[in-house]
Amino acid sequence: MKNHTLGHSVADLIDNSIDANAEMADVVLKVEDFPVSSEVNRNVLSFYIIDDGDGIAAERLEGVLTVQRRRDADGNEAYHETHLGAFGLGVPTSSLSQGSHITLMSKTGPDDPIHYASISRMDRFRYDRAMVLNEDDLNEHWPQLLETTMFTEAYEKLSELSKGTIILVQYLHRNCYDAQNDAQLSTIKDATVERLRAYLGLVFEHYINGIRLIDHQGTVHPKNINIKVLGIDVDPIDPLMKNMIDVSRNGVRGTHHNVGASLSPVMGIMREFTVEVAVVPGAEGRGGIRPDAHDRLMKKALQMKLEGSGVGSAPITNCQGLYLYRNMRLIEFGTWKGIYQGGANYTCARAAVYGPVGFNISDQSMLYLGDGVNEGFSCDPSKITVNLSPQVLDRVENILEDDHQWHRLDDASKAGYTRASRRITYDARMDGAANPPVPAPRLPVLEIEMSTNRGPPPLEVQFTASNTNAVLATDFVWVIDNQTANGEQVDFTFEEVGIYNVTLQGSRRELQSRPTTAHVYVEIVEEEPSEEPRNATISEINDPDEDLLYLEANGDTDNLVVNRGSQYFSNFVRLITSRFGGD
Numbered sequence: 001m002k003n004h005t006l007g008h009s010v011a012d013l014i015d016n017s018i019d020a021n022a023e024m025a026d027v028v029l030k031v032e033d034f035p036v037s038s039e040v041n042r043n044v045l046s047f048y049i050i051d052d053g054d055g056i057a058a059e060r061l062e063g064v065l066t067v068q069r070r071r072d073a074d075g076n077e078a079y080h081e082t083h084l085g086a087f088g089l090g091v092p093t094s095s096l097s098q099g100s101h102i103t104l105m106s107k108t109g110p111d112d113p114i115h116y117a118s119i120s121r122m123d124r125f126r127y128d129r130a131m132v133l134n135e136d137d138l139n140e141h142w143p144q145l146l147e148t149t150m151f152t153e154a155y156e157k158l159s160e161l162s163k164g165t166i167i168l169v170q171y172l173h174r175n176c177y178d179a180q181n182d183a184q185l186s187t188i189k190d191a192t193v194e195r196l197r198a199y200l201g202l203v204f205e206h207y208i209n210g211i212r213l214i215d216h217q218g219t220v221h222p223k224n225i226n227i228k229v230l231g232i233d234v235d236p237i238d239p240l241m242k243n244m245i246d247v248s249r250n251g252v253r254g255t256h257h258n259v260g261a262s263l264s265p266v267m268g269i270m271r272e273f274t275v276e277v278a279v280v281p282g283a284e285g286r287g288g289i290r291p292d293a294h295d296r297l298m299k300k301a302l303q304m305k306l307e308g309s310g311v312g313s314a315p316i317t318n319c320q321g322l323y324l325y326r327n328m329r330l331i332e333f334g335t336w337k338g339i340y341q342g343g344a345n346y347t348c349a350r351a352a353v354y355g356p357v358g359f360n361i362s363d364q365s366m367l368y369l370g371d372g373v374n375e376g377f378s379c380d381p382s383k384i385t386v387n388l389s390p391q392v393l394d395r396v397e398n399i400l401e402d403d404h405q406w407h408r409l410d411d412a413s414k415a416g417y418t419r420a421s422r423r424i425t426y427d428a429r430m431d432g433a434a435n436p437p438v439p440a441p442r443l444p445v446l447e448i449e450m451s452t453n454r455g456p457p458p459l460e461v462q463f464t465a466s467n468t469n470a471v472l473a474t475d476f477v478w479v480i481d482n483q484t485a486n487g488e489q490v491d492f493t494f495e496e497v498g499i500y501n502v503t504l505q506g507s508r509r510e511l512q513s514r515p516t517t518a519h520v521y522v523e524i525v526e527e528e529p530s531e532e533p534r535n536a537t538i539s540e541i542n543d544p545d546e547d548l549l550y551l552e553a554n555g556d557t558d559n560l561v562v563n564r565g566s567q568y569f570s571n572f573v574r575l576i577t578s579r580f581g582g583d
Contacts, residue, residue: 004097004098004382004384005304005305005306005307006098006172006174006192006196006304006307007195007196007199007200007203007301007304007305007307008305008382008383008384009095009097009098009169010027010047010049010196010200011199011200011203011204011383012085012382012383013049013095013167014027014049014051014200014204014225014227015084015085015329015383016053016084016085016165017049017051017053017165017225018084018207018223018225019083019084019085020051020053020054020055020165021053021054022051022052022053022164022225023052023224023225023226024051024052024225024226024227024228025049025050025051025225025226025227025228026049026050026051026227026228026229026230026231027047027048027049027196027200027227027228027229027230028047028048028049028050028150028153028154028229028230028231029045029046029047029189029192029193029196029229029230030045030046030047030149030150030189031043031044031045031046031182031185031186031189032044032046032148032149032150032170033148033149034046034148034170034171035144035145035148036100036122036171043182043185044170044171044172044177044185045171045172045177045185045188045189045192046099046148046150046168046169046170046171046172047099047150047168047169047172048150048153048154048166048167048168048169049166049167050154050157050158050161050164050165050166051164051165051166052161052162052163052164053163053164053165054108054163055106055107055108055109055112055163055164055165056104056106056108056165057106057108058106058115061104061106061115061116061117061134062117062132062134064104065102065104065117065118065119065132066132080215080221081215081216081357081358082213082215082221082223082327082357082358083327084326084327084329084383085361095119095167095169098169098172098173098174099169099170099171099172099173100120100121100122100170100171100172100173101118101120101121101122101123101142101145101169101170101171102118102119102120102167102168102169102170103116103117103118103145103151103154103166103167103168103170104116104117104118104165104166104167104168105154105155105158105165105166105168106158106164106165106166107158107161107163107164108163109162109163110162110163112163114155114158114159115135116135116138116155117132117133117134117135118132118133118137118138118142118145119131119132119133120133120142121173122142122171123141123142127141145170148170150168150170151168151170154166154168176188176307177192192304192307193229193230194300195300195301195303195304195307196229196304197229197232197234197235197300198237198297198298198300198301198304199300199301199304199305200227200229200234201227201234201235201236201237201297201301202237202239202297202298202301202330202333203301203329203330204225204227204234204236204329204330205236205237205238205330206236206325206328206329207223207224207225207227207328207329208224208225208226208227208234208235208236209224209236210222210223210224211223211224211328213327213328213357214357215357215358216266216269216271216357216358217454218453218454223328237294237297237298237301239298239319239323239333239350239352240255240257240276240278240280240323240350240352241255241278241280241281241290241294242255242257242278243255244280244281244289244290245257252407252409252427252430253281253282253288253289253427254281254289255278255279255280255281256278256279256406256407256416256419257276257277257278257279258276258277258278258402258404258406258416259274259275259276259277260274260275260277260398260399260402261273261274261275261399262275262392262395262396262398262399263499263519264355264356264359264375264376264377264389264391264392264395265374265375265376266356266357266358266359266360266375266376266377267358267360267375269523270499270521271356271357271358272356272519273353273354273355273356273376273377273392274353274354275351275352275353275354275396275399275400276351276352276354277351277399277400277402277404277416278350278351278352278416279348279349279350279406279416279419279420279423280348280350280420281348281423282348282423282424282427283295283316283347283424286424287424287427287428288423288424288427290348295316298316298319299314299315299316299319300314302314302318302319302334305333305334316347317342317343317344317347318334319333319334319347319350320334320336320342320346320347320348320349320350320420321333321334321335321336321340321342321349321350321351322335322336322337322339322350322351322352322353322396323350323351323352323353324353324355324386325352325353325354325355326355326359326361326377326379326383326386327357327358328354331379331383331384331385331386332384332385332386337388337393337396338393339393339396339397339400340417345420345421345422346417346420346421347420347423348420348423349416349417349420349421351396351400351416353386353396355377355386356376356377359375359376359377359378359379360375360377360378360379361378361379361380361381361383362378362379362380362381374389375389376388376389376391376392377389377392400415400416400417401415401417402415402416403415404416404419406419409430410430411430442469442470442471442511443469443471443511443512443513443514444467444469444471444472444473444506444507444508444511444512444513445467445468445469445471445513445514446465446466446467446468446473446476446504446505446506446513446516447465447466447468447516448463448464448465448466448502448504448516448517448518449463449464449465449466450462450463450464450502450518450520451463453518453519453520453521454520454521454522454523455521455522455523456522456523456524457494457495457496457497457522457524458493458494458495459493459494459520459522460491460492460493461491461492461493461494461520462489462490462491463478463480463489463490463491463492463502463504464488464489465488465489465504465506467506471508471511472508473506473507473508473513474506474507474508474509475506475507475508476488476504476505476506477504477505477506477507478490478502478503478504479501479502479503480492480500480502480503481494481500481501494520494522496522497522497523497524498522499519499520499521499522500519500520500521500522501517501518501519502517502518502519502520503515503516503517504516504517504518534556534557534558535556535557535558536557536558536559536560537557537558537559537560538559538560538561538562539559539560539561539562540561540562540563540564541561541562541563541564541565542563542564542565543563543565544565544566544567546563546565546566547563547566548562548563548566548568548569548572549561549562549563549572
């Protein structure tokens with residue numbers, strides 16, 4: 001698949017490990033002696049990913065190696081909005097885009113034997129067929145593949161786990177992994193391992209550190225995984241360098257940071273997304289404090305993203321721009337999405353866009369929500385690109401363009417992109433300011449605590465003001481649904497369906513906090529029907545004068561009548577097939 005690099009493929013497969021509740025995933029990339037034909041063996045690059053997740057039942061192995069399909073399409077895989085994948089294991093796109101022979105091994109418990117199945121370009125070329133090879137097929141037609149170093153090693157490692165899965169990708173066939181001799185192949189392998197480690201540390205930064213995703217019902221889902229490459233832990237990489245923020249806001253040379261938020265529709269429900277704007281420090285080699293080691297890792301991650309694309313270099317300049325996340329997993333980076341043109345002077349400008357939890361993975365039929373509303377965020381099935389609607393792009397741009405005083409010596413309020421321009425020159429000017437402004441007094445900082453933020457009307461909510469700074473506010477003013485209230489704690493009842501803004505501002509004598517905003521969602525929750533379940537049947541007619549579909553009730557049975565004679569029948573079949581799959 002175009003632009004589907006080794007990094008994309010490995011990250012796509014690790015997504016499945018996380019969704020399968022794995023606590024560990026190890027990527028093993030090695031040179032092995034491989035039978036590239038029935039007569040010839042040669043040294044090639046191969047890799048496998050082993051995890052300790054829930055495993056895959058034996059009867060489902062062949063199914064997950066076939067064409068890409070949406071989870072829940074066959075009722076065997078439960079999809080949840082906090083999952084990273086929505087189309088099964090993605091082996092046809094992720095693995096076959098890299099390797100010539102793919103084997104899936106799995107076990108679901110300590111007493112469960114290891115089962116395996118394969119798909120193979122080699123088998124397709126030799127026998128002119130496209131099929132999943134089960135254990136009997138492999139023993140009959142490809143016994144030499146079962147004796148390869150990587151297959152044997154992977155099988156033994158999985159046998160040591162009580163449960164888990166291995167995806168083995170043998171004989172990487174892309175041109176960037178082709179070598180003239182064994183020494184060159186070994187060099188390619190070592191460079192690829194370094195780039196892969198950096199790429200995975202950047203993509204899965206939050207999952208390595210541990211996160212808590214909150215779904216639209218308010219349920220918390222902790223996520224954490226230890227990712228390894230060749231048995232060595234992958235270190236997380238923060239592109240915004242928040243560890244270099246001077247929390248006292250006195251610093252000139254550290255990371256400058258600002259956060260904004262807005263709303264976007266996800267399956268018809270308005271959900272929050274956040275944008276973290278950062279002006280990272282200038283380069284260490286040019287007089288700044290951004291470590292050269294950080295730049296080396298970022299450039300290696302970028303090289304992995306571009307590997308095999310024909311792009312020769314990956315300068316740190318190309319690491320500026322938006323970092324777009326789905327469920328806190330990095331999908332796309334190094335782009336401004338047309339908001340800015342970029343350039344060498346803006347190398348220090350970066351912004352993380354954390355989309356709403358569970359935004360759509362590119363089922364195109366689901367992007368239009370009706371009433372002229374489209375999904376604000378979507379992601380292609382390969383998880384290479386995040387698409388933003390024009391409305392969301394405008395909201396992101398508004399946050400990026402927010403004028404901000406980035407530290408106490410800042411001589412003007414500017415947008416982050418502008419402040420990033422010529423960062424080294426600007427820092428030197430600020431450091432050399434003869435008469436820096438008098439430091440502004442520290443202000444109270446407040447957070448809003450709510451007893452609940454979602455429910456049906458009438459919704460009773462108790463709001464509490466919480467001081468989070470050493471300067472404590474003593475007076476509190478609330479604006480709730482355009483009504484004003486005072487006090488550290490207030491109660492309010494929302495009578496109508498809608499999304500309500502809640503604003504809090506506190507003060508301590510002449511010192512006033514910045515306004516703090518929260519949202520309350522009042523919505524109708526449909527109750528489950530209380531009546532006894534009814535039987536359901538389906539029947540067909542062929543009558544051009546009747547409707548396409550109608551429902552007949554007969555006692556405790558509902559019968560759906562489908563009219564093949566209707567002029568709309570063909571369009572109906574195409575719509576159902578594209579939405580749910582099948583013949």
